[in-house]
Amino acid sequence: MGPLVPLQNISNELNLLIAFVIGLGFGIALEQAGFSSSRKLAGMFYGYDATVLKVFFTAAMTAMLGLIFLNFVGLIDLDIVYVNEYYVYSAIVGGIIMGAGFIIGGFCPGTSFTAAAIGKIDAMWFILGSMIGIFIFGETFVFWKDLYMSGYQGAIKISDVIGIRDGYFALLLILVATLMFWVAEMAEKKFKREDITKEI
Amino acid sequence: MKEKLRQPKPYMNPYLAGILLGLVLLASFYLTGRGLGASGATRSVVIGAVTSITPEHAESSGYFSKYLGDNQMKTWLVLEIAGVIIGGFLSGAWAGRLKIRVEHSPGISKRKRIYMASLGGLLFGFGSQLGRGCTSGAALTGMSVMSMAGFVTMMAIFGTAFVLAYFFRKNWI
DSSP: OBOHHHHTTOOHHHHHHHHHHHHHHHHHHHHHHTTTOHHHHHGGGTTSOOHHHHHHHHHHHHHHHHHHHHHHTTSBOTTTSOOOOEEHHHHHHHHHHHHHHHHHHSOOHHHHHHHHHTTBHHHHHHHHHHHHHHHHHHHTHHHHHHHHHSSEEESOBHHHHHTOOHHHHHHHHHHHHHHHHHHHHHHHHHTOOHHHHTTO | OHHHHHSOOOOOOHHHHHHHHHHHHHHHHHHHSOOOOSHHHHHHHHHHHHHHHOHHHHHHOTTGGGGTTSOGGGSHHHHHHHHHHHHHHHHHHHHTOOOOBOOOOTTSOHHHHHHHHHHHHHHHHHHHHHTTSOIIIIIIHHHHTTBHHHHHHHHHHHHHHHHHHGGGGGGTO
């Protein structure tokens, strides 16, 4: 029965080895998807390359369905799987600031690490910038503390908010994602920029 | 012929890459009960640096002090990101994509790209602390466990980037 680390008395050293191996897979998947190129990532927002949407939603659905399946066959206890806590205002404002960082910088933290790993100097600056951003947040936390803590809703699930069972929500997400993939494929044809895509 | 051999291998089919990423994420849930992350590792490095320079300051900080106690260089996410860097490097080496360079649109200079990358990183770093995680830990992982926080953060990130895309188009297209 999983998750193994919290339930099976796994040593800290083995847990850290697991972290490293998971990271290897994470890095390979991101790099293979093309997320080590900021121009490919930014293509999402101009329509010439919708890889971000395709990879992101396929990954979320794969993991979501996998969790439902593992739970169904009794291989994982979902009560122990961490569900992110929802603080309404910090999630929205934090997300808006990150969105601005994404379109200006062309990376998110995970992708900047794979890009730096293959030699992208702009990604190394992005990482340095994010360290400074985190430092500034920590140093000025007193100003943001109220916003950071406000609107606490607990570790709530979207399926509970809508009021449907998890399985139905997963089905709904698959339908929505399929529609988005179809739109994405059309957008890539409509906003085609071969001058850019052949370089990335 | 030789020229052709030097061409990097094409990227993986995006849907296949998504399934691969989803399986890695699922393995993380099954093994540890938690998903993936990235900005948390950067925070550990920042806290580690602050602690080694002025330990008293880190302890009196209302935010960093929450994370003190562990060896910051041996947290789960730092080890995971070490794997990401090596995994990314191996993948890039296999595909023939290793190259030291500044990647930028022909419309902007290298210098401008570096300024923008640094500014974007700064905003992303700041926002990831306020939003309790970045695209990996809050949006992708959060969505997979159907957390409301994950969906809201995802929509805020991508929605904002779409809205602002017009104003920054010269940097990209």
